[in-house]
Amino acid sequence: MYQLVTKLKRLKPVLAAINKSGFADIQGEEMRVKELMTECQRRLSLDPLNETLMQQEKGVREQYAEKHKALISFLQQKSKAIWIKNGDSNTSVFHSSIKDRSRQNRILSIVNAQGERVDEQEKITQAFLDYYKELLGTSMIGRKRVKNSVMKEGPLITPTQAATLMADFSNEEIKEAMFSIPGVKSPGPDGYGSYFFQDNWDLVGGETCEAIASFLKSEFGYHERSAEMKLNHLSFADDVLLFCRGDFKSVYLLMQGLKLFTNTSGLTPNKGKSAVFFSGMEENEIKRVLDMTGFLRQDAPFKYLGVPICARRIAASDCVTLAQKITKRIQVWATRNLSYAGRLVLVNSVLSTIHMYWSQIMVLPKKVIKEIEGICRSFLWTGKSLMEGAGAVGWEKLCYPKKEGGLGLLNIAQWNIAAMFKHIWAVANKKDNLWVKWVHCVYIKNHNWWEYKAPQGSSWYWRKLVSIKDLVKQSLNHEEFSNEEYKIAKGYRVLVQEHEKVDWCNEVWARINTPKHSFLTWLAIQQRLKTRDRLRCEFSQHCLVQVKKWLQWRTQADTLQAVLKTVRKAKQTKFRKNVKASSIAALVYLIWKARNELIWQKKVPKVEDLVQRLQQVVKNRTMLVLPQKVKIKDRDCSFLAFQMDQATIEPSSTIPTRPLCSRDSNQREKSDPTAAVAVHTAARFQQLCAN
Structure with a gap:
């Protein structure tokens, strides 16, 4: 590690000199060469047979292409806008992204733990340090170790799995991780971005792998109170749902378990963000529970990991935030002078992907899908979130692949169903997760999954999944479907109807x-x-x-x-x-x-x-x-x-x-x-x- 860091420090002055001599005023250089190229082309248009002017124009044009490419790369790295890969070389988009990041990265004031608003940089820094010291529990003394008897009550990994998890990282794994980091992301503490290591891997790859492997061995390990049980930080709880019977005694025992967890880990539940959901309990019993826990009372539907949870069918009103997220993005872009092609890239790479997390968890209501499509359609044709009338081309045609005459936009309804195919595949393969086990225990039992019929009294969501299972059976060979690893893209291709290919694509x-x-x-x-x-x-x-x-x-x-x-x-x-x-x-x-x-x-x-x-x-x-x-x-x-x-x-x-x-x-x-x-x-x- 020391040798690598020393060499990187020695290289910094050299790179700084190169940057100063060739890229100090990259935007000014690009403008200067462009003006020179325009003048050469003007003179050449007046004297098109002049060989000297032809060669001069060619050389200047090559210089401009090089300077322009360098400028766009510089702006992209500065804006950290990874999604800007296609579309126009619209520098206003880069500058807007740079300004947005600058505003987001500045904290002008903050309220500290004492409830006072501070605006001095030193006090802001100290407020953050105090908050995270308290949050991570450094003030707690004499914490308890993890109890062996408690851990044995739950599932444990096998010795083979434990050995695999704790095995040293190979050079191939380190290289794969390094090359997975986008080059425009912020550099590390050493000042070098991932582009440097990726482009010079033949020179620095060996020492980089050695340094990272050494760091992982010496700096990471088991938590001090979990070493005996071989538990690392990945085993600690974050956002969890805890269930118990609807009586005061059960809730009390549950809180005692949370107290034990707090004393062991140093992590305390945030009462301002924790809530209790009651069902079938008397009001006086509910009041006792709230007084004892100190948590808030809420009713379903509620959000868990960003998705609404409720015991009934998800309604369009429960998905309002999904449309709001898309509209909020459009409001940021509305002031920018984007061409049709630029808006198409944003619809494909940003707007059409916001719903994907929700679509992999639940069947979205048709009204929500129509609303999302309407917002995307409006932004494509007008640059706004709302428009009157229809677009120049129907949305269905826009979702055709480019080789079939469309724009290759995502058919949200079909993608949602293709994502649900993954749950069908998990049930068919009896995947080792709680939901699949519950489904087999409560609904399927000893029945053949592919011949299973949903009972009339079952929930709407379960009946919908069973109907999607029947669609899988009609569209695919269910035996091959069960035996192969399922990919949503494959299911989407099956669901989307093919059309006649165009010859001008x-x-x-x-x-x-x-x-x-x-x-x-x-x-x-x-x-x-x-x-x-x-x-x-x-x-x-x-x-x-x-x-x-x-x-x-x-x-x-x-x-x-x-x-x-x-x-x-x-x-x-x-x-x-x-x-x-x-x-x-x-x-x-x-x-x-x-x-x-x-x-x-x-x-x-x-x-x-x-x-x-x-x-x-x-x-x-x-x-x-x-x-x-x-x-x-x-x-x-x-x-x-x-x-x-x-x-x-x-x-x-x-x-x-x-x-x-x-x-x-x-x-x-x-x-x-x-x-x-x-x-x-x-x-x-x-x-x-x-x-």
Whole structure:
């Protein structure tokens, strides 16, 4: 351990010097290189045959891709936003996350144990120290040891299991644990994050494993009052439910057991967070129990480990907090300028996962599922938690996999049932847990589980589980289901109905595409861009012609699907196809954006400006996500966003006599600029991609 720590300390000045010389002002460097790249591209557009300018622009563009990637990585590490993996490179999201973390990590004042509010940093620190010293029981003297006779009354692990638990950690286990830590998480006391150890494992892995193994051997062991029984800290109670008969004597004996636990462990029940639930007891008896325990009185339903517990069917009113959690997240994001693609990532990675904990425990009411879906749908289309009317595309279609024409969102109802399959599997395999044992003892007894029928007088929840068991029997081979380890993902795939696959999935959702471009292209294919001409206006046609000329692309296709089909069937390398698909998606987006600016900002677009912007966007995106393995003929190809095509962009009138994708004059444009522009872009982009 000492050798590793010493070497890490010696390395810090070297890393600090590297950081100062190369990353001291990373944001300023990124902006400087971007301005230089823009100027080079402007000069190159005026003199497209200049070889010197081509090479200069290529070098500056590579510098920008490197600086931009470093900046995004820096912001992601600083914000600790692990969920930001896909979506747009929206730095406002990073900055908002950084500000949120800064606010959360600051404690301006606190009430100490004496009930006084303190706001000085030293007093705040001392208040925390005093609280945790008292909480962990350091003030208690002469605690009792764990009684051997008491422990033998409960289940004990076997000697083999004990040996396995207390065995030394192997180097493979230490490496696996180290590599499971996200690199953007906060560094340890030594100042080094997990990225450092992961990237340099060949150099530091051996000494790191040795140091960690030594630390675990010397610093961890049995609790001093539990060494005789070989009990570690994992055996201590946290949140528990204790049951007894409904009389004063039974409760008294229960409290004596808690007192013994307190004297042994030093842990005292928090009376402000502990409660008693009564059933069938007289009021005078209830009063005696409350006076003796000092606990609060509560009624069902109550929350245990974050989930409502009650003896009846769970109602929608019991799940209000679930919708509130989702709405609270949306309220934080509502002020941020997120694109459709950015909101899609948040729905998939955050909002659609909040319910998963509840869904694995209970069958959610249909009303709750509809409410969650409504909130997610509203956020996707409007960025808010509530919306009037339906979305551009139905929720059921959104839940289709991308290869079937959807967005791959989670079908909450089906996922809930798939999660319940796990309980069916546990009962079938008689898993060693209290609930399964109780079910077999009270309900199933000696019956065959797969042929079992729920009695009429049984609870609603049990009857629901039995009906889900019948669904498992219909959908799967129950023998294979029982013998294999069950995964919720497998059950979900069985429940979700398959649909016809679309042939444009790879082109629309290619990795090289900018996500927000892909989303609008998908929306255009669905014919859900809220414009009249559907990208068939004269301006879109001019843009398509110029992009085809830039890409040296000969095709007669004039619809989006036809253009994508041409890309798919072209006898070219995958990389070339992806660059063409990226150009198509960018064209759809930029036409859509140009129409918005025309309608809402009265900014008249020019074909040459739009195509130049497209070239820049495609080139920058291609360099940013450039695959490591690209054939030389592709890397040197003139149109693949690495150097400008020799063809110049023909100047055109700013806009046709008929306004860009305009509506009839007697119709007022709706207030959604995004919806208004999107449709027009799609059609013309379809032509762009045809080649």
